[in-house]
Amino acid sequence: MKVLLVNGSPNKKGCTYTALTEVAKTLNAHDIETEIFWIKTKPITGCVACHKCRELGKCTFDGDVVNEFVEKAYDADAFVFGSPVYYAGANGSMVSFLDRAFYSNSHGDGAAAFKHKPGAVICSARRAGTTATYDQLIKYLGISQMPIISSFYWNMVHGNTPEEVLQDEEGLGTMRQLAHNMAFFMQCFEEGSKKGLTVTEEDKPRTNFIR
């Protein structure tokens, strides 16, 4: 089993990475493979609502990390999405990344990359805006039929440098408990699928509230 962890910071080994590493190390202790996927620093264009993904089964923009990530996501069993807090919300590049990764994967068979796979979000901040960022990021999972994994506190760490994050004992404990919970539920899902358990699929009425 493998968990793909997204570092949505322009800092490759900054605070978000430090928090994700704590999650990854704990998952590894449960014999779960991990990969930290960094969104890097090149511009990530926002979704332009061209809807080409409905035909292509992937985003029409191939020039950045979004499609590369979704390809990897098909093979992952669970996800952790991490972002630094920017102006009390997620980093703008991470928002563009998630808009396109999730939207391009929400049609037809493409939904297989995320649907019914456990996921969590984490955020890192110097001081404030963490719960707003958590609320913002969790919504991608909540509309994608992903079981959301939580911890004994909302998943956040505090610090302006990795060294400061390493002093945030409660934050790091929150990351470790998140990983323990994720490992447990991943094992439950694996046992369930061995038994042939599947989810009953409901037809989705799409009404836009006008009829």
Ligand SMILES: Cc1cc2nc3c(=O)[nH]c(=O)nc-3n(C[C@H](O)[C@H](O)[C@H](O)COP(=O)(O)O)c2cc1C
């Ligand atoms: C543009 C920008 C906006 C920020 N806004 C906030 C904020 O609203 N609240 C906060 O506590 N920290 C804020 N910070 C600090 C970062 O969230 C914090 O240092 C974070 O841990 C950095 O994570 P990283 O090392 O993974 O990039 C901001 C930093 C930048 C560059």
